[in-house]
Amino acid sequence: MTANRHSRRDFLRQAVATGAGVGALSTGLTPFMAMPVWAKDEPPIGTWPAGSQGSSVGIGVAVPRTGTYAVQGEDELKGWELAVEHINSGHELMKKISPKTTKGVLGKEAKLYVADSAAKPNDAVQAEQRFITENKVVLMTGSTSSAVAVALNKLAQREKVLYVTGISGSNDTTGKDCVRYGFRQNFFGQTAAAAIAPVLVKQFGKNKKAAYMTPDYTYGHTVTKAVQDATKADGWTTVTNQVSPLGAPDFSSYLLNIANSGADVLINVNWGHDAVLSIQQAKQFGVLDKMKLVVPYQVPFLARETGGLMQGVYAATDYWWTIEDKYPLAKLFNAAFEKKYNYKPEWGAANAYVSFAHWARMVEEAGTFYPPTVIKTYEKGETIPSLVGDVHYRPEDHQCIRPVIIVKGKMQKDMKGKEDYYDIIEIVPGEGLMQKPDAFGCKLGDYT
Amino acid sequence: MFTWANFFSQVFNGLALGALLALISSGLTIIYGTLGVLNLAHGAMFMMGGYAGYVVYDATGSFTLAVAGGALFMLVVGVVMERIVIRHFYQRPHEDQLLVTFGISIVMVEVVRLIFTSLSKTVPPPPLLTGITSLGVTFYPTYRIAVVAIVAVALLVLYFILYRTKLGMIVRAGIEDSEMVDSLGIDVYRVFMIVFGIGSMAAGFAGIVNAPVVSLTPDIGEAILVQTFVVVVIGGVGSFPGAVLGGLIAGEIISITSMINPGYAYVMLFAAMTLVLVLRPYGLLGARGRE
């Protein structure tokens, strides 16, 4: 009897039952019951309409500001802050993505409530629950890992408050753990693998020996397997797969195994600080001189933090700022971001920005904050603009169909500025790259 | 995937890992043995030493100065911490000591995060020690080989201080029987302060020496602390030779298990600890004594 399987009738009955059974203990529910006005077909649900009756609407952000993923968390936060600023001021870029936006969302000022999740699902859920009850937020976001995204997905469905992911690379977020109330704008690990594999074969040739470094969690294993599967047809073999725990302080043992494995290519699936550290140490062990490094899913700030080690390295990414030559919206975004934060945005911030812009668009189109209507607007699957060209959300699993950008680290001599780290090798369209919506057993659940 | 070449390189790698663990653990164990205080902030001190060194490196560009700066800074931090906080806890239950040092470790980590953010910082190895050296069977980063040598020297210095000086005599006597030292009319508190300083310095020194290997984040201390506990439990609490032996054993276990199945490296480490506890509850070189 999962919460998300409750029908609306269930919800009401249970509210009444609890009210009767434990008396006024259910005071938390009474405000909803007593709410005087709502349209007949839009009964109160989640934080609706309480959350959007004032002059502003709240958005809850649970993002890591301490712990392993703090760097990526702060980056995402910048994207959201900029988006909110643009929504409230009716910035030109925001209007390009959400044409009906004037100032605010449906005329209401958007307000961010931010809490540190330390990349822990537990803390993230705790913070968002607080935002829901105290601030009646109409939208939740945050996550730098799928564990958080999945947890917030489930919370969104239970509390009937919309959730858009920040960073989440696992298939499950819009796969077996997908929900009606959750949307993912970024692509995921398997997509990245599917996009980069052909490029690798093209660049390095057939019948190569690959060594893998896999972080020991679902995301890592999924990506490793996806790359293995996608290159198998071209005769690539796996000579070793080094699985390391999250947050490993030292990769020397794994790197020695790799150094002695005779591989041609090193495919490093590690993420966050683990990626930085493993690449730095791979350099120390001379592994990078022996074999080509590939990072199937690029990590924000990786090039900055590894100091030149990404030169010549292939990676898939959601966003790299130099695509601005091709996409005018990206140019606008880069300019606005750099003006505010004094550096070029990375993909964490870009994704964060776009996910909000899309949400603002959907709410404006729906003309209401009533979540089922907003969800149905997403589910129309209209083609809408983003920083990387036109995209659309799939109604079946709420995954955004968007391109994957393959980049290659630039050599020092070719860099045209200190932040010019990558060449854009290829922009692979999302259609056909993303797995079928039913591939990972997605069942979205109820609207109400 | 077993080859002899890989096996030997892993054995050597275990030595490198173990040497570092030995150095950090010996700081912890000396402090514990002498003062009877288990310093849960030891991992944070390891981290802080690295950052202190980073600051010096950033300002001067000299790795040698960075090492000296990191170590000295932690000596000062240790002495100050002993005078301001730890001193008031000698008469209080062990549990209070654990709590306060645990609290201090959180404060240290978060102060560093406030100043340096969570972005990792890198201290490059000195130019002479960059690159790779052939060990015959395998190639190994030159700096890591140097770390083994540096740590060996540091351990020898500690050994000399502990076994060849008057201070060391008092410290070791204190580990055997703290009441006896008390009754000898030695200014125990001064000794305690110095020992705490030396122990902290060992952690800080290890932190900066290790910085070119791992790159710094505010969280690196925590994982190290847990491993240090395992080392100390295996070797015997309060025993300097035990810390060295325990460190090397732990390093080899991690390294050799990683060769077979990396996912089990830490599980094996803890299994070894459990085994030692069952067979020799006081550790390999520990004496029945301080609890």
Added chain:
Amino acid sequence: MPSPRRYLAELLTALGLLAAPFVLPHLGLAPNTANRILVWGLFGIGFDILFGYTGLLSFGQAAFYGTGGMVAAYLLTRAGFPSVWGALLIGMLSAAVVGWLVGLIALRRTGIYFAMITVAIGEVFYFVEFNPLADWTGGENGLPGVPTPSLYLGFTTLHFTSGWALYPFLAACYFVGIVLALRIVRSPVGAILSAIRENPLRATAVGHDIHSYKLTAFVIAAAYAGLAGGLLGILQAFMPPEAFIFDTSGQLVMQTAIGGPGTLFGPLLGAAVWLSLQDFLQGALGLGSAWKLVLGVVFVLLVCFLRHGLVGGIKDLWRLLFERKRAETEAPEEATPIRAAPDSMPARAREGDLQAGTILEAKGLTKRYGGLVANSNIAFTVKAGELRGIIGPNGAGKSTFFKMLTCEVPPSGGTIVFEGQDITGKGVTEVCQLGLTKSYQVNQLFTRLTVRQNLTIAALADLRGRFRLDLFRSLEKIPGLQERVQHTLGLVGLTARADTPVSVLAYGEKRRLEIGLALATSPSLLLLDEPLAGMSPRERVETVQLLKSIARGRTMIVIDHDMDSLFELVEWITVLQEGRVLTEGTPDQIKSDPAVREAYLGGVHA
């Protein structure tokens, strides 16, 4: 003595839990925060029994929290188990079983070693959850979709979903948890747990099997943790993997220390402070990532200045304000005069035919420490009902000899037979249970407890045996306990001081209590190691009277340096010198024995 105050804690808890939903919203506390506080509070009850009551500081409780939670969540999400209540129960039991296994290893050591081992074991669980068991636990994603409980009442069904609707369920769990915990700490087991915290050596010596009791506390703590873990899954509809991480254990420790250990309610208060501060610092003050720094500083200051946490601080303040006057009016009596008790407490019944025979016989008793010989080939026999003295110059090996007789240290050679039973190599607890115990040269008391509690702990060992799991039995319901304690109080002249904490007793009173502890175990053979040490002449006279009165119907062996008192007290004296028996005889014989003189004076010449 049942009184309305007896259930005060339970009553106040019930009222508080009922009032919370009406009061807390006005304080700006969200229902989910209240629910979380309850889960942490419940988690903390078990930990407080382990840490606050038994004195075992574990940094690995997350292992059991995670285990209980994962088992319950697995049953409910993946195994299709129908009952939320049943799953919680199974989760809790699994955590208890795991706790028992871990306890077997971790409790091999105490103090700091124990703390380190628990840290390490906690980490193992995290790695195991993440890697080998990822198929069951969901690895880093945890187990989402944990359902909430409902209760069928016949006419309607209560659904405990989230927010204030879930609160009654958690509050009920907490209430049951606290009621059971209060029963436990008021039971004989609870009394023994605090004895272990105060002085494990003496708890062992009066005849309690402290290892088993520690293991009990560890399992109880694990069970509470397991239940709380299960509730966490329900609370967030999701069982997070980081329930297993070190931070979880650390946070529990910090919350308990902030709230006040040894109070059962401390963890709840600590959690309330922690969670509201965390919200406040991040929300109202907008501190961002610095929130943890502020909490860390607050914690360090609390540990430094408020030694027993907030609850302890409130208690101290209360005492300062209201109880000082009472204490002044109730001036302590000047050393209670010792009356020879009308009926000396009976020593435990012995088999009739042994009554007149030998109660203790040691043969060839030898103790070597390395190359040093402390005792060498001692032959020593005591008859039942005898009052024996042992003297000897410093370093004669008297204390070592006693330690061997009470089995505190194993002899290097020789045998000890007590009441016809070979006790060589047995443990001190076992020997005490047989009726042989000792009062210590240096006081070994349960310092923070009252005189009555001290004696109760000792008496329990004899009345209940070395180990018994009467967790929910009231101390008052143990037959003979009150009488035994009251009697012993009278015997050692501490009746008027019965409810005074030991720490404030005068030295002489402490010495008498030391003897009282040994007496309360009702020994048939009592060894007294320098009972007169450090006493004033007046106290000595009184104590000799005391010893005489308790010697009736009992066998005693006394070591002392005060020859005059000893000669007055005992009938037969054994003289030890350099670890050997020099001579034996009546006090008069010994006084005039030149060899004894030589031994004492010779020591000076040499």
